[in-house]
Amino acid sequence: MRLIICFFGLWLACAAAQDTYAIQGTIVASGGVLEKGTMIVSGGKISAVGENMPLPSWMRVIPVEGVVFPGLIDLHNHLTWNVLPRWKLDATVGTRYDWQAMPAYVEKLSGPQGKMMSAGHGCEMERYAEVKALLNGATSVTGTGRLGDCVKGLARNLDAASGLYGEQPEPLRYEVFPMEVGYEQAKVIRDGLEAKTLRAVLFHVGEGRDASAAREFRMFKAQGFLKRGVTVIHGVGLSEPNFVEMAAAGVGLVWSPRSNLELYGKTVDVIAARKAGVTVALAPDWSPTGSAGMLEELVVAAEWNQAHGGVLSEKDLLQMVTVNPANLAGAGDQIGALAPGMRADFIVLPKRGGSALSALIGAKPGSIELVAVGGVFLAGTPKLLPGGEKIAICGQEKSLQVKGDMGGVTWAELTGKLQLALRDVGSELAGLSECGK
Ligand SMILES: [Zn+2]
Numbered sequence: 001m002r003l004i005i006c007f008f009g010l011w012l013a014c015a016a017a018q019d020t021y022a023i024q025g026t027i028v029a030s031g032g033v034l035e036k037g038t039m040i041v042s043g044g045k046i047s048a049v050g051e052n053m054p055l056p057s058w059m060r061v062i063p064v065e066g067v068v069f070p071g072l073i074d075l076h077n078h079l080t081w082n083v084l085p086r087w088k089l090d091a092t093v094g095t096r097y098d099w100q101a102m103p104a105y106v107e108k109l110s111g112p113q114g115k116m117m118s119a120g121h122g123c124e125m126e127r128y129a130e131v132k133a134l135l136n137g138a139t140s141v142t143g144t145g146r147l148g149d150c151v152k153g154l155a156r157n158l159d160a161a162s163g164l165y166g167e168q169p170e171p172l173r174y175e176v177f178p179m180e181v182g183y184e185q186a187k188v189i190r191d192g193l194e195a196k197t198l199r200a201v202l203f204h205v206g207e208g209r210d211a212s213a214a215r216e217f218r219m220f221k222a223q224g225f226l227k228r229g230v231t232v233i234h235g236v237g238l239s240e241p242n243f244v245e246m247a248a249a250g251v252g253l254v255w256s257p258r259s260n261l262e263l264y265g266k267t268v269d270v271i272a273a274r275k276a277g278v279t280v281a282l283a284p285d286w287s288p289t290g291s292a293g294m295l296e297e298l299v300v301a302a303e304w305n306q307a308h309g310g311v312l313s314e315k316d317l318l319q320m321v322t323v324n325p326a327n328l329a330g331a332g333d334q335i336g337a338l339a340p341g342m343r344a345d346f347i348v349l350p351k352r353g354g355s356a357l358s359a360l361i362g363a364k365p366g367s368i369e370l371v372a373v374g375g376v377f378l379a380g381t382p383k384l385l386p387g388g389e390k391i392a393i394c395g396q397e398k399s400l401q402v403k404g405d406m407g408g409v410t411w412a413e414l415t416g417k418l419q420l421a422l423r424d425v426g427s428e429l430a431g432l433s434e435c436g437k
Contacts, residue, residue, distance in 0.1 A: 019043060019375065022055055025064035025348070026356050028318070030337040033356040039068065041344040044374035049338055064348045064384070066369045067359040069318075070338050071139025071345035072294040073325035075158075075202060076233050076254045076283035078143045079129035080122055081113055083418055085430045087288045092265035095208025095237075099263060109288055112427040121421050123150035124414055127406050130154040132432050134371045134379050135393060136284075136293020137321075137363070139345035140335055142174045142202065143286075153405025155373060156335070156345070159202075163374065164334050164343070171199035172329055178203045178220045186223055193229045199330025201230050202254065206237035209266045213237030226251055231281070231328045235268045236260050240276060243269075247277035252328040254281045255320070258300040259290035267304065271311050281325035282317070292433045294321055295349075295363045302361050314357035321360075344375035348384070365433040366394030378402055394435035 020042040027037030029049045038053040039046060055061065087108045093099050100110075116125060126147055133141050133155055144151050144160040156162045159174040173189065175181055181189065192198030205220045206213045214237035220226070228250030232238070235253050238246075246253065253273050260267035274280055282301050284291040291297035298317060305312045312320075326336025334343050348370035349359040370380035377385050379400050388399035389411050400411050419429045 020047075021060040021062055021375075022053075023062050023064060023068060023346070025066065025068055026351070027068040027338060028070070028356055028360075030323075030339040035356075037068070039338060039344075039346075041372075041375040044344055044376070046338060046340055046342050046344050048340055062384070064370065066348040066350045067356050068338065069137075069347050069349060069360055070322045070336055070342075071347055071371070071373065072137040072321045073140040073158075073281070073329065073336055074133060074138040074283045074294055075142050075231065075281050075325045075328060076256055076285055077129075077133070077141055078145075078286040079133070079141065080117065080125040080145055080147075081109065082129040082132055082287040082292075083116070083125045083422065083429055084109055084112060084288050085428055086434075089263065089289075092263060093208075094210035094264070095213045096204075096263075097212075098208075108427070112422065112425040115425040116421060119421065119425075121418070122147050123407075124418055124421075126151055127154065127402075127409075127414060128418055128429075130157075131379070131400065131402060131411070132287070133293050134373075135366070135368060135398065135432055136291075137295040137347050137349075137360075137368060137371070138293060139347065139371065139373045140325075140329075140331075142172070142283075142329075144174070150407065154378065154402060158329050158331065162331070164331055169197075171197065172331075173198060173201045175201065175203050178205060178223050178225055179216075181223070186225075190224050190227065193227050199229060200328060201225070202233055202328075203230065204234055205232045206242075206268075207234040207260075207264075208237055209264045210237070214239065217242045221245070229330065234260065235273070236264055236266060238268060238273075240269075240272050243273045243276035243278050246273075252279040252281065252324075254283050254325075254328075255301070256283055256285040256290055256297070257304050258297055259285035261300075261304075262289045271308065274316075279324050279328060280320055281328055282320040283325070287430055292365075292431070295360075295368070296365060296433065298361055298363070314355060314361050317361055318357055345373050347371050348380070364394075365435050366396045366398070368398075376401075378405070393432050 023039045027034045040048040140156040142159045144157040151157045152161045158172045206216045226249045231252035233254045257267040284297040323336045326332040349363045370384050382399045385399040388401040
């Protein structure tokens with residue numbers, strides 16, 4: 001049928017048929033798990049999801065053995081740093097300012113990162129980090145930095161080039177620290193939130209276990225940032241009364257347990273935050289002290305949960321990496337769920353454990369079977385993505401289809417260039433995963 005349509009020159013119909021396909025398998029849809037599910041993708045969006053759906057004979061059908069989930073949404077990262085190897089402190093510290101003042105931090109992280117940026121490698125670092133994020137299940141990321149057009153493509157950069165709003169300015173601002181925002185810009189942010197031209201602002205607040213970290217909440221509040229649309233990153237030093245105020249104002253929280261535990265020996269009381277009614281998202285921070293990506297951070301969150309009474313269900317954890325960050329980003333109408341009208345951002349993970357959701361919570365590093373952004377397959381198994389560039393991750397062969405989004409550069413060329421450049425600044429290229437170490 002497709003051939004006939006194309007032959008007769010009905011080009012629009014032809015193009016539509018070519019980018020329309022059906023995924024069949026176990027699908028974690030917005031309404032629940034569909035064991036014999038079908039999801040129809042057309043023009044980069046989901047046009048239908050259901051069970052026992054009749055399909056026209058011309059439609060391309062792609063059966064998958066694993067479980068289909070919404071693409072994960074990473075609301076807390078610092079992408080260009082993820083080319084750098086892990087950095088382990090000898091002992092935990094009180095706040096972010098303590099480790100940032102250490103000579104070892106300058107030697108291992110900020111020195112090499114700054115030199116790489118100055119030497120013009122920012123776009124290459126960012127592309128490496130985005131592929132690392134994709135292979136760890138993220139289809140949307142934040143913490144992009146100001147790098148220009150090279151960030152377009154690959155994952156959605158919610159703070160720079162999400163592809164969700166056409167040529168409009170991105171309605172999400174990612175700020176490292178509220179007290180570093182000048183008076184003028186603070187007003188721009190508050191006014192933008194009031195006028196809803198800005199849908200979301202993310203701030204690092206209370207990153208540490210001591211009194212100064214706790215005090216940051218008062219400073220953040222005094223700046224007038226306790227507003228709907230704002231999300232606090234970390235919040236390690238925050239306590240229950242702070243969570244009550246956040247919930248009342250509609251302020252969210254991003255939880256980054258791995259990085260918190262490594263740096264401070266403590267993470268935010270996420271159970272108290274949820275109990276107070278705060279919307280919580282989970283994200284890895286960066287790979288030098290956090291996880292390599294979203295799936296690996298989920299493993300840390302699940303372990304923390306087990307050690308703290310198992311209060312969070314599998315569904316809670318699923319929501320923390322999909323619908324919650326989508327809503328906190330002000331993009332819950334477009335990403336974070338598999339439902340008609342939503343962008344076709346999805347991942348496929350191998351089945352494991354007793355439930356469909358177990359495939360997500362305990363996914364083995366490097367086991368991801370497919371990553372699609374806007375319906376386009378970017379990474380996956382060679383079976384699902386036969387034409388791509390072959391790479392190995394944690395001993396498993398994967399296929400990447402990213403050259404078009406990387407200015408025509410292959411993955412082998414990109415990593416080769418980064419390895420040489422990092423060697424010149426006294427560092428080395430971090431892996432795509434820790435492979436469960
Ligand atoms: Zn951070």
